[in-house]
Amino acid sequence: MDAPTSMQGFQRWALNPLTVLGCVIAGGVLGWAAPAFARHLGVVGVVYVDLLKMIVLPFMISAVIFSLQNLYHDGGAARIFKRVVAVFVTFSFLVAILAAAASLLARPGGDLRAETRVALGKIVSADTDSSNTRMSMRTIEEAPKRTSLKEVLQALIPQNIFAALANGETLKALVFALLFGFAAGQVPNRIASGLHQALETVYHACQTLTRWVNLPVPFVLVCMAASEVALAGLGPIRAMAGFVMLFLLVCALLLVLAIALMGRRAGVPFRTVAQAMREPFALGVATNNSATCMPAMVSGLVDKLQFSRTRVELLVPLSISLLRVGAVAYFVCGTLFIAALYGRHVSALDLGVLVLVSVLSGFASAGMAGIVTVSLIGTICSYLSLPFEAAFILLVAVDPICAMGRTAVTVISSCAAVAAICAAPVKL
Template sequence: MISNKIYAFAVNPWAVIGSLALGGAFGLLVPEEALKLGIVGDVYVNLLKMTTLPFMVSAVIFSLQRLFRDGGTSRLLLRVVTVFLCASATVALVGALVLLVMRPGANLSSATMHTFGLMVGNDSSSSETVMNLYGTDVAVKGLSLYDVLASLVPSNIFAALANGDALKTLVFALLFGLAVGRVPERISVGLSQALETIYQACQKLMHWLSYPLPLILFCMSAAQLGRSGVGPLHAMLQFVIAFFIVSVVLLVLAAVVIWKRSSHSLGTTLEALRPPFALALATRNSAACMPSMIESLVDQLGFARARVELMVPLTVSLLRVGPMVYYVCATLFIAQLYGRSLGVVEVCTVVLASVLAGFASAGMTGLVTVSLVGMTCVYLSLPFEAAFILFLAVDPLCDMLRTLILVIGNTAAVSVICPRPLKI
């Protein structure tokens, strides 16, 4: 069918990369015109976001209901906790090893340090660079147990839905799904059918919204480079390269895990990962990729639908592997930038703090996610506030990589949690 051919072209990696490259070139050549295209990307992302919460709520409640009827809840919970811990440790350690080997924040040129000074303090004098980078910073307030609990439990589910609070909505869906699973089937059958209808409708809508993906990518990349130019990217080039290498290593590792867990060839596995990969690049929104992740695991790789539909929203909301590895890389980069040498204990502290900060970032997006780097820096008494603007300058690119790691990494985690599909 024509629609299938359009969809295949829209999520093709070469079409995605080509659209980004053409949009970036347009943004650099005619920045004023490119800025006007930003509204296209904003509207598109909002269209995707509007289906996220209905999709997540219906999928979690419906899947939990079926899970209770099928049995095996306690074994699944143990497997989830094990996979969460192993995945968090793996991504954090990979990020730490690459940053310690590459040392992107050490031995920077005087020109780069001068650019940092301009970005941090808007000062044209190079003599002020050190002052701005080494200035006194406001102490970062630690996250208390009360803050964590308050961010988890909704006082009003309708307010959480209206505010787009994905984490509180997930907690409600989990608790409500557990309760619905204990209700007799003859009573809950009507709700089950309604939830399945919502789920299928949201999935179909996400599929339709994938058709204009190349055009959307062109507009979004043109608007971004038209706004910021290449100056900030050049100044933070070594950090971006290091984080890119970390991302590639983790994406390859995740693809291998999915391949080994599925009953298909490597080519079929990579083909199945194309839609979530393309959507992650386009939207930089992991929640918007959930329908595509489920479709890839269930329809193309053969994993059990009941498990996948429950695990995908759960991992996307709680297993924040993208932010975790970003916090490790950012903290070590700041330590190298300020000339702070770190021993084994300090590196282990960074890894543990980054994992905790990653879990704390559940429900957060964009620059709010970046601000949690301060949580990891405070353990090493590193000033983060002065360097914050450095990371803001390149966050659109880093956010894209974080989302890719989160989407493909969580797809791998779900493939490990769920039983292996039967070989055909």
């Protein structure tokens, strides 16, 4: 077996959901059995998360601008550009609102015992029982700072894109990438070809770098799980059962709505659409990779639901690249889970910020999967002043299950978006 084949085999093993779950369990056992030693392993997780953050910005910018250039320069896509944008944006916001409503009703993570909250607080140096007492002996405790709409807009619009990149401000960079991608699409091909090739090079280079960074994932997960269990014990893990159940229920609801929409557009019964989507759904659950489902998506939409092949073959890759509604639902549920975990009251403005930032982060997650997707919740939490470090390992622990629902929703919802954009099939 040659070296590239062996490396690919190791990568598949390292990112296999069973491997991820097994490493988290092994790390938990290590943290429980040798807490004094395991506490020192947390630095491995810190370095790993920093490496992921290093890749996110160039990967996101190149992917978004590259996709928008393709959209503009393809004649078929240019004619339906407004409809594509309207459907993608509408789908993303509706999914975010639905996920927020479900999370607020269920409030997973909001019924933890006091000792569990204290343990989590210690992990992020936010032990309110002690720190607030010390501060109150010195000065009057200030009221929590409220975020205004003006501050939200200023946090999204970059005054200096280079400063935003230097400071790691992901959403400002995304807003710039979207606007720049729209403008670059208007430039003639003979002029824009150099930029197009450069962006494609950056895109594929970041993919390669991500694969390299993910090579030590089993070791990293063992270290992170061991460190967190040594600090907080096993109690916080119990909070994840409610989160997983909520997210899977949201995914099931979104799948039903997507299939119902396709049935309405195609003029066929719900059962017929469900059978047509069986193969892409199974591939999404089995591989956790939406790109691998594209041939099955095209087959289901064209051969079984009779949509136009020309339109479907154009729109399926675009929807898989940009319409990441599974990630949007996950970002909303995950952020509200963390808010409930720390007893943070979420105001109407906070919900508005959460929905908007989650939708933008969904577009920013183009091409990302697994743990890299989980790390984007940290960006959203920063806008709501929520701690993320302790919750990261909790989300990673159950991500093999959540990733299945996330991918399935992205795949089937992308098919629904394609069906909404395409003309209804003509019945003979």
